[in-house]
Amino acid sequence: MRINCPLCGERDLVEFHYEGSSKLMARPKDENDMDAFHDYLHIRSNPAGLNNELWSHEYGCRAWLLICRDTNTHKILSIDLARDVKTKGSLD
Amino acid sequence: MRISTVSLLDRSNQISFKFDGKRLFGYAGDTLASALLANNVKLLGRSFKYHRPRGVLTAGSEEPNALVSILKHGQLTPNLRATEVEIYNNLEVFSQNRWPSIKFDILRINDFLSPFLGAGFYYKTFMWPKSFWEKLYEPIIRQAAGLGRLSPVADNSKHEKAFAFCDILVIGAGPSGIMSAMTAALSGAQVILVDEDFICGGRLNSETFKVDGKAAFEWAKINVSKLRLMPNVRVFSRTTIVGLYDGNNYAGIQKVGEYLENPNEDLPDSVFWRIVSKKCILCTGAIERPIAFRNNDRPGIMMASAVRTYLNRFGVTPGKRIIVFGNNDDARRTVFDLQAKGVKVIAYVDSRKDVEKIPKVTSFINSVVINTHGVNLLSGITIKTGDITTFLKCDCLAISGGWNPTIHLTSHLGSKPIWNEAISCFVPQPKAVPDMEIAGAANGVFSTRMAMKSGVFRAREVLKSLDIKYEHIDVPETEDENYNCEPLWHVKGSGRAWLDFQNDVTVKDLKQSVQENMISVEHMKRYTTQGMATDQGKNSNVNSIGVMSELTGREIESTGTTTFRPPFVPVSIGAMGAGGSGKRFAPTRLTTSHHFNEENNAPSVEAGLWYRPNWFPKKGETSWRQSCDREVEMVRSKVGVCDVSTLGKIDVQGPDSAALLDFVYTNKISSLKLGKIRYGLMLREDGLVMDDGTCARLGSNHFIITTTTAAAGQVMRHLEFVLQVLRPDIDAQVISVTEQWAQFSIAGPRSRDLLNETCNEEISEETISFMSTLSVSIGDISACLFRISFSGEHAYEIAVPASYGDAMIRLLVSKAKKFGGGPYGMEALNVLRIEKGFITHAEIDGRVAAKDIGMLNMISPDKTCIGKAMANRPGLISDQREQLVGIKPLNEDEVLLAGAHIYCLDEAPKRVNNQGHVTSVCYSPSLKSSIGLALVKNGQKRIGEKFKMVDHLRNSEIIVNVTSPVFFDKTGSRVRG
Incomplete structure (x- = not known):
């Protein structure tokens, strides 16, 4: 698999660390909302199809990436810097 | 037999090689298969299960039979396809799976026992008693079945x-x-x-x-x-x-x-x-496919396309009296090529009805081969035309069932x-x-x-x-015939007709599979092992699907296909690992003191990718314990020097750096005064402990934090995750400086004296108190001094730019010697910290919560932090969790074992009664006893109680006292000097 890092260009999979669902971007604000934290940490869908997920270009620029990947084909439909998406607030 | 000169061989370059010890000759451009056929060697090996004699079937990578072992530079490589091996001078080749010799093989008896050895035989026969499988049946079956043997020596291939x-x-x-x-x-x-x-x-x-x-x-x-x-x-x-x-x-x-x-x-x-x-x-x-008929596996039976390859490319005929059998026009081409080279074609057999006879060759149209004869080599075949059978002598049968x-x-x-x-x-x-x-x-x-x-x-x-402009290219004039093939999967009749040559699977096995309702191709494959050999069924998959469709009365489309998986041809593990063995398995990280350690004969211990000195042996010391005990006493009584550069060091800067650290550490960092150091605890978001370390404030917006050696990468990634994914509003930057700074611990009562001999500045309680930092210089070199301790002693860590690391260790050790001190290694470092109850990742193993290690009060109530929400889950603050304690054997001569489990004295040492486990142990020269740290259920309230420590693997059971995890200097007076 190859990933087209927005900062470095196309690189091999071995340079990247896979973290998991992009759900991790939306950390609950209320520390006492245990249900929200439970959902944030543990509840994941397992789609056969498009999945939004977080990767880190750990052996490259160390940018955290938000990637939309088709789990059936490993085709990557979009790659953004997680910082940009978070700053725009689209997932919060 | 070599019959003609062809341009694809270099006849001026004769090559000598050995097959089963016998010297033979070929030419540059020959494969091993063509050279053996040129020398009339047709029997190349014995089959996997029935030990049937086998010869070359194909001329390519799909070869199922002609597998050989090659000895080169003392290394034996098994299961190479003779059809792909290029010969070179002094090549040494051995046939496989035969004993005592290829011509007389004892296990040929399996062939006569074949009525009992069909598909499912092993599954059904060797069921009971269960224990016999591992000890008796499997070794015997493995001895008998198989291909080449592995080389007995370590793989030296590159x-x-x-x-x-x-x-x-x-x-x-x-x-x-x-x-x-x-x-x-x-x-x-x-x-x-x-x-x-x-x-x-x-x-x-x-x-x-x-x-x-x-x-x-x-x-x-x-x-x-x-x-x-x-x-x-x-x-x-x-x-x-x-x-x-x-x-x-x-x-x-x-x-x-x-x-x-x-x-x-x-x-x-x-x-x-x-x-x-x-x-x-x-x-x-x-790839040309064979046809299944009775005894179609004898040496001398070969694919028609392979016969043409040997003939036209290598100038070799695989026989003197050849019969060609096929269901398509390629079979006819084979006859013409043989005739052109003057090889005698005895007969042409075609299973199709409406094809013409071939002039000057006895042609059997609408006919099939129903059996073959011979002992080790093919000597004749039986042809059936309608009800008439004809026996013909031959030494080679070329077959073509069409192309896949x-x-x-x-x-x-x-x-x-x-x-x-x-x-x-x-x-x-x-x-x-x-x-x-x-x-x-x-x-x-x-x-x-x-x-x-x-x-x-x-x-x-x-x-x-690709948006590249196409340049016109002419297609040359050449052969352009129609492909005319009528499928013939197998010739009906009694006896065994082979489909998968390499795994000895016959039509009979498929019949049995269908009888037992294994009618899915995937089930059939696993039941009969068809297509599961090293050739992955390149010759047999499609034929087997054809036979299955006939047996089950289904169309081929609905019979299905098996799944092709990589690799297309066998690849050695060594080639896939591609040099990643030994030292090249993982990168090596060396500290700047590595040369010094080697010069002082310190054995290395691996810590992740790092190599660290384990102890520094002195003349006359015969065991690691002697060295380690001496080093511990040296630190406790004088001064020791140890390279601690492998600990993660992260430089944090920016207007919001304190806010970042408040968010990732459980305790408050923003209140830390300039030049001060605080111990910090980091949690994962799920509330469990991630790592611990120190945090030093070098400026109002500048911190240096340390991590454990093991978690340096994880913590760095975590900080970047927080900054980029969770809180891009925090204006701070982090960078790893682990490799930029060489850092040495100077520990012991004389540490300050040593530093005063080393640094230009005065080192005193006034200039640098416990848990504070100071900019110092050594000669012209700026360094950073931290007064922190992982040994419980009055201690410092000094950081210099990595390029001065080698000089620094030498300087510090030479100064230490003046005070009766010296270097110490990981063993002593471990003893010093266990004596003080300091944790490492042996304790915070990813399952431990803050309360378990007595640090619940480190989670600040005044602020939020990563992991705080989940750390309050009832399950993570329960007293029934395993908590950090110290343990000591009741009898001080007895030895604790890390990894052993803790049980109540009156309970059986069984899993359900487990009270916890031992995480770290050492011999404490200060206490003259074996001591350890352990995680024990509700341990903090059970201090003073006695337990059993049981190690089921090393057969040890001793009685231990649960104590406070701090064994030495419980008040912490020494650290303040």
Whole structure:
């Protein structure tokens, strides 16, 4: 698999660390909302199809990436810097 | 027998090699198979299960029978296909799976026991008693069954890995591949052309027709040479693409040194390629399929296409009296080629009804071969025409059941091929693989001219998708006959008819599979082992599906296909690992004091990728314990120096750096005063402990934090995650400076004296108190001094730029010696911290919560932090959790064992009664006893109680006292000096 890092260009999979669902971007604000934290940490869908997920270009620029990947084909439909998406607030 | 001179051999270069100890001769350009056939060696091995005599069946990588072992430089490599091995001078080859000799093999008895040894025999027979399987049955079966033996010596083969990138990868340099590559290359694309053979050309090297008025092989040679000279083309011969992976990654294995007698020592045996290509054109051609009939596995029975290859490419005839049997016109071509070379063709047998007889050859039309005869070699066959049977003597039978496109790579990403009734074979689905076009015989286009045309056409399609302008190219005039084949999967009759030669699977086994309702191809495959040998059923899969469809009365489409998986040909583990063994298995990280450690004979211990000194032996010390005890006493009484550079060091800067640290540490960092240091605890978001370390404030917006050696990478990634993913509003920057600073611990009552001898500044309680930091200089060098302690002693850590690390350790150790001190290693470091109850990742193993290690009060109530929400879950603050305690054997002569479990005195040492486990142990020279840290249920409230420590693996059971985890200097007075 190859990933087209927005900062470095196309690189091999071995340079990247896979973290998991992009759900991790939306950390609950209320520390006492245990249900929200439970959902944030543990509840994941397992789609056969498009999945939004977080990767880190750990052996490259160390940018955290938000990637939309088709789990059936490993085709990557979009790659953004997680910082940009978070700053725009689209997932919060 | 060699019968003619052919241009694809170098007759001036005679090569001598050994087969089972016997010296034989061949020529440069021969494969082992062609050279053996030229020497009339036809019996090459014994079959896997029945130990039947076997000879060469094919002339390519699909060979199931002719597997040999090669001895080179003391290394025996088993299961190499003789049809692919190039001979070199003094090549040493051995036949396999025979004892005592290839001509007389004791286990041939299996063949006579075959009525009992069919599919499922092992499953059904060796069921009970259960314990017998591992100890008795399996070793016996393994001894009898099998292919070559592994080399008894350690693998000394050399392999490399390499990476390549291109616009268009063309796999296979036959007619369609050459035309595809040429079209792409002339249009200016970056092209890689690979072929598994050592001479490119594919079938063009094996057939007698002309291309553009030239001999086919010559046309191939000219065009491949042209391609090799083009700057935008790379031609890799001896390279097999073995797998196709996501993102247009192609794995290829290239033979480099393995076909040479004495390769240059810089040459690897093979190179494992990863080729990334924007587009691919698959031109892998087709594999001829056998026909199943009784005793169709004898040496001398060979694929018709292979007979033509040996004849036309190698000038070798596999027999003197040959019969050709087929169901398609290629069989006829074989007869003509043999006649042209003057080889006697005894008969021609064709299973089709409406075909013409061949002039000057006894032709049996609408006929089949029903049996073959012979002991070790083929001596004759029986032909059946209607009700009439005819026996004919022969020493070679050429068979052709039609052609199967070589479509394995199209299936590697999950696409299933589809059945094409018109040409009775499986072809790839259109767009089976994104970015791949399939040309020529691989796509069911069987005539040479049409294959070439298809190569050009597919290349045009690919060029179009890459926006590269297509340059016109003419398709040469050549053979352009229709493919005319009537499927014949097996000839009905009694006896065993082989489908899978390598795993000894016959039509009978498939019948039994169907009888037992294993009618899915996938079930049949696993029950009979058809297609599961090293050839992966290249000769047998389609035939088996054909037979299954007949047996179950289903159409072939609905019978299904099995799944082709990588690798296309067997690849040695060494080649896949490609040099990643021994020291090259993982990178080595060395500290700046490494040379010093080596000069002082300190044995290394691996800490992740780091190598750290374990202890520094002194003259007269005979065991590590002696050295370790001395080093501990040295630190406790005088002063010791230890390299601690492997701990993670992260530089944090920016206006919000304190806010960042408040968010990632449980305790408050923003209140830390300038020049002060605080111990910090980090949690994971799930509330469990991630890591601990220190945090020093160097400026109002500048901190240096440390991590454990083990979690340095994890913590760095975590901080970046927080900054980029969770809180981009925090304006702070983090960077790892672990390798930029060499850091040394100076610990012991004389540490301050040592530093005063070393630093330009005065070191005193006033200038640097416990848990504070100071900028110092040593000569001209600026350094950072931290007063922190991992030993419980009055101690410092000094950080200098890494380039001064080597000088620094030498300076510090020489100064330490003045005070009766010296260097200490990891063993002593571990004892010092266990005596003080300091934790490492042996304790915070990812399952431990803050309360378990007595640090619940470190979670600040005044602020939020990562993991705080979940750390309050009832399950993580329960008293029933295992908590950190110290343990000591009741009898001080007894020894604690790390990993042992803790049980109540009156309970059986069983899993359900487990009270906890021992995490770290050492011998404490300060306490003169074995001591340890343990995690024990509700341990903090059970201090003073007695327990059993049981180690089931090392058979130890002793009584221990649970104590406070702090064994030494419980008030912490020493650390304050």
